[in-house]
Amino acid sequence: MDSVNMKKPKPAPAYHHGNLRAGLIEAALALLDEAGVEAVTIRAVARRAGVTHAAPANHFRDRKALLTALATGIFAKLAGRIAAKLAAARGGRAARLQVFADAVTGFALAHPHRYRLLWRRDSLDDGDAGLQQAMDAIYDRLVAELSEDGASSVSADSRAVALWSMVHGYVALRLDGNFVALRDARTRAPRQAAIVTALIEGIGGEAKAKRKR
């Protein structure tokens, strides 16, 4: 047994020209789910992956790059889930819009830290092409759902922005604890569905301007 020039006897899962990048993403995701984006530090991720604190630098320029890669993957997963649910959806447009809203809300409530990361622009490389593309995919899907005609006086584009804004805003406020899960007092539907209904039907303007609908 040589003492001086000794090799690491580690059975090592063989990083080093292996899969450290994937291992880091995995560790980062675990930390994110457990304790939020604040806990996803380069050093903590490295510890969890079993490497030293500077090893990640070979795979991610800095912390923002790591979080951006993480967020891009999360966006892709969310987009995939939305697409799958819409593909399986039955019913007319109102029902499809509800499906869209449900998909986003469900994902966000199931993985709050992941959803929050998606919008933590100060922690992400804005301008990252992959990230931008992953985000656009979701919005484009929504515009497609709304592109055909419409009973509103505003354009399909604005209607898409309205729905996407409302869903995102509702989720953001829910995650921040400003709303709790409730049912609508009239329709008994979950509030999350009721507000989509409100957008589809309209909340009414002047009392005199009631419209048949």
Next chain:
Amino acid sequence: MDSVNMKKPKPAPAYHHGNLRAGLIEAALALLDEAGVEAVTIRAVARRAGVTHAAPANHFRDRKALLTALATGIFAKLAGRIAAKLAAARGGRAARLQVFADAVTGFALAHPHRYRLLWRRDSLDDGDAGLQQAMDAIYDRLVAELSEDGASSVSADSRAVALWSMVHGYVALRLDGNFVALRDARTRAPRQAAIVTALIEGIGGEAKAKRKR
């Protein structure tokens, strides 16, 4: 602050039994506007206020407490602006809802870092009574605007949540750079107004009004 009998010296610009607390808030606000919440560190605030790094500890337990005080003041200012604009507003309910949305959007775009801080729950003392109260004031104002009847099938509460969610979501997405300022293709109104119109009028469900459920 809570001694049995206390006097208001009200004197010199000199700190030390003066107005350091206010000075720290002022310095923090300046840093916030200049470089975002990340830049509002205890030490940077102390430097800007001309004291040493540990002086703020006498006035704020920790960084969260400082940011919470900052956010509470910002919330109060926003609520005041909303109330003022609504008080001066003419027109029916649709117009008033637009005023509300304009007030929030205008504030957020004018002071993006301030608006963002309001929702950085991980940086704030959630559960802080003053903060919660300042937030509720805005929501309550909105519910009041919507409380009387309505042409929608959903309750006033859900309609308030819908509008507040949409406005907040739109602003959040705008601040994140996901939308740019545009005009609606049909109405030529700024998109920010168009989406409120969309909510008031409804975006339409099935092409032929088919009410089920």
Next chain:
DNA sequence: CCCCTAAATTGACGCCGTCAATATACGGCC
């Protein structure tokens, strides 16, 4: 087989938040 290069380690630097010990200045009280 050797060597080149990518990957990982070690160590350092200056930030940060926070705590403990110390110094300072104000206001009440004699």
Next chain:
DNA sequence: GGCCGTATATTGACGGCGTCAATTTAGGGG
């Protein structure tokens, strides 16, 4: 005025962070 208690501010330290530079290690191509 002079003392003193106490609120306030300073000094210094600690560990954790991101990041950089220098070094060591491993693995594949010539």
